[in-house]
Amino acid sequence: MRARPGQRSGEDLRGAAGARSADDRLPAAARELGLPSARLVADGLPYGDWLVAVFERWRSARPRETRVRLFNEIIRQLCGSPSRSESIGLAPVAVVVVETDGGIEQIDTLKSAYDGATRTPLHVLRNSFDEALFEPAIVARQIGRDALSETCLSCDLAGICGGGLYPHRYRSGSGFRNPSVYSRDLYRLITHIRSALREELAAPASRPSPAEA
Numbered sequence: 062m063r064a065r066p067g068q069r070s071g072e073d074l075r076g077a078a079g080a081r082s083a084d085d086r087l088p089a090a091a092r093e094l095g096l097p098s099a100r101l102v103a104d105g106l107p108y109g110d111w112l113v114a115v116f117e118r119w120r121s122a123r124p125r126e127t128r129v130r131l132f133n134e135i136i137r138q139l140c141g142s143p144s145r146s147e148s149i150g151l152a153p154v155a156v157v158v159v160e161t162d163g164g165i166e167q168i169d170t171l172k173s174a175y176d177g178a179t180r181t182p183l184h185v186l187r188n189s190f191d192e193a194l195f196e197p198a199i200v201a202r203q204i205g206r207d208a209l210s211e212t213c214l215s216c217d218l219a220g221i222c223g224g225g226l227y228p229h230r231y232r233s234g235s236g237f238r239n240p241s242v243y244s245r246d247l248y249r250l251i252t253h254i255r256s257a258l259r260e261e262l263a264a265p266a267s268r269p270s271p272a273e274a
């Protein structure tokens with residue numbers, strides 16, 4: 062399921078119906094190619110507002126219709142567990158791709174940042190997978206907070222958001238040490254889910270909380 066601001070949240074969830082789970086990812090958008098932040102400021106928070114509407118639709122469904130990984134991972138982290146997704150949080154990325162020519166590369170989502178972003182000098186005929194852990198570009202995805210921008214380090218949600226999906230942080234000149242191009246949308250979504258969770262935990266036990274999803 063792709064974030065599509067402007068489409069009704071109910072339609073989006075019904076579009077995902079039939080699938081027991083959905084991975085709700087924001088579109089690939091390198092900072093200088095994708096969503097200019099000026100447009101986000103001018104238009105409000107189209108993705109954040111859309112995701113909040115989908116979350117509320119998802120939260121109110123009885124029985125639960127679809128597992129939405131982004132929501133589940135945010136809730137898991139708010140409850141103190143580590144993220145299991147590269148889209149959100151500070152958990153190290155422990156995946157590499159072996160291309161058809163034997164090259165060991167980083168995962169495909171990084172291709173949206175710039176041409177060649179996934180490449181490493183490693184090859185399965187010459188190198189072990191453990192050697193990939195010493196590649197600087199891969200190390201950067203293992204060190205959690207140390208890879209975050211100053212803006213993210215001063216953000217009260219850094220431990221939950223983790224700067225967002227790694228490719229969404231790229232900007233030529235400063236590389237990946239930037240907040241996500243969707244920073245304000247992520248902030249909106251995470252604070253909304255946090256409020257919803259607090260509300261559910263404070264309420265009488267009349268219905269399942271989002272944490273039961």
Ligand code: SF4
Pocket residue numbers: 212213214216217218219220222223224225240241243244245247248
């Ligand atoms: S919400 Fe924005 S500033 Fe805060 S950690 Fe996420 S990307 Fe960084």
